Amino acid sequence: MKVGFIGTGTMGQPMVNNLLKKGFAVVGYDVAPAALEAALRLGAAPAGSAAEAAKQGDLVITMLPSSAHVESAYLGPGGVLEGVARGRICVDMSTIDPGTSRRVAARLRERGVRFLDAPVSGAVPRAVEGTLTIMVGGDARDLEEARPALAAMGTNVIHVGDVGAGEVAKLCNNLIAGVAMVAVSEAFRIAEGFGVDPKILTQVISKSSGSTWVMEHGHPVPGIVEKAASSRDYAPGFMTDLMAKDLGLAVNAARELRIPVAVAPAAQQLLRLASSHGFGRKDFSSVYRFLEPSSREAPV
Numbered sequence: 001m002k003v004g005f006i007g008t009g010t011m012g013q014p015m016v017n018n019l020l021k022k023g024f025a026v027v028g029y030d031v032a033p034a035a036l037e038a039a040l041r042l043g044a045a046p047a048g049s050a051a052e053a054a055k056q057g058d059l060v061i062t063m064l065p066s067s068a069h070v071e072s073a074y075l076g077p078g079g080v081l082e083g084v085a086r087g088r089i090c091v092d093m094s095t096i097d098p099g100t101s102r103r104v105a106a107r108l109r110e111r112g113v114r115f116l117d118a119p120v121s122g123a124v125p126r127a128v129e130g131t132l133t134i135m136v137g138g139d140a141r142d143l144e145e146a147r148p149a150l151a152a153m154g155t156n157v158i159h160v161g162d163v164g165a166g167e168v169a170k171l172c173n174n175l176i177a178g179v180a181m182v183a184v185s186e187a188f189r190i191a192e193g194f195g196v197d198p199k200i201l202t203q204v205i206s207k208s209s210g211s212t213w214v215m216e217h218g219h220p221v222p223g224i225v226e227k228a229a230s231s232r233d234y235a236p237g238f239m240t241d242l243m244a245k246d247l248g249l250a251v252n253a254a255r256e257l258r259i260p261v262a263v264a265p266a267a268q269q270l271l272r273l274a275s276s277h278g279f280g281r282k283d284f285s286s287v288y289r290f291l292e293p294s295s296r297e298a299p300v
């Protein structure tokens with residue numbers, strides 16, 4: 001089976017690599033030449049546009065930054081809709097707003113093309129291992145058809161509900177992960193201020209009620225978790241700007257539903273501030289770097 005893979009960036013590259021390793025042929029496309037070249041080095045064939053990649057693929061996969069990119073890659077000039085054949089399945093694995101997934105799905109349906117939203121959790125290390133969690137919205141039979149390709153990239157492929165439901169699950173997860181990272185960063189800054197060894201604090205928290213996945217795997221303090229982005233000068237990983245976007249998706253969804261949310265917007269604003277101070281393209285654990293104490297002369 002040949003997969004048309006559109007968006008061969010940070011996540012797309014290891015995902016393409018796993019598809020190739022599991023015997024799929026891949027034809028790749030990315031607007032950024034460096035990202036496309038990286039996919040070609042892995043063994044993908046090149047396409048000159050999203051339409052061309054979609055035309056050549058038996059299955060189309062997209063892994064793009066945000067809702068606007070997905071909308072334009074599917075519906076814009078040279079987009080998927082121009083190339084994809086009737087009856088094909090398109091799987092969008094980007095993290096975007098569920099409303100955009102539904103809109104794109106509706107436009108594809110008019111042409112007899114099927115659509116699944118299938119965002120992922122696990123970031124780069126699990127994309128590399130092929131052990132992503134993939135949460136899927138759309139028709140269950142379409143998922144069964146696409147499952148072999150998804151299983152090449154992830155170990156937990158979960159059907160959540162109709163189109164858009166995968167994105168809902170993803171934004172709920174990232175609301176928790178984004179807020180937790182800010183909380184862990186604040187806690188470790190306080191401990192540091194009191195001279196408590198962050199390694200010992202990590203030991204304590206990992207056996208206590210504050211234990212969280214982001215601390216265990218993506219510790220914001222360098223040198224504690226070897227695999228964490230903080231131990232590589234916060235090279236992403238998962239960029240601050242992307243997490244700020246995801247918290248924004250959660251906040252927007254809550255606003256539409258008239259659900260009060262207090263901590264998600266606070267975490268989002270902190271990540272935005274971190275971004276405007278140069279941490280936008282660093283891993284989102286760099287919010288810890290941003291949360292430096294004021295000078296000792298500052299009034300308390």
Ligand code: NAD
Nearest residue numbers: 007009010011030031032035065073094095123124237238
């Ligand atoms: P990225 O910016 O590294 O990669 C996205 C790629 O899409 C880029 O190479 C970009 O040039 C390309 N692109 C943009 N518009 C395009 C278009 N119209 N046609 C073709 N290519 C286009 O981002 P990423 O980290 O790979 O993330 C992709 C998605 O996955 C995002 O929605 C993100 O929120 C989600 N995600 C990322 C991680 C992570 O750890 N990086 C984890 C889980 C989910």
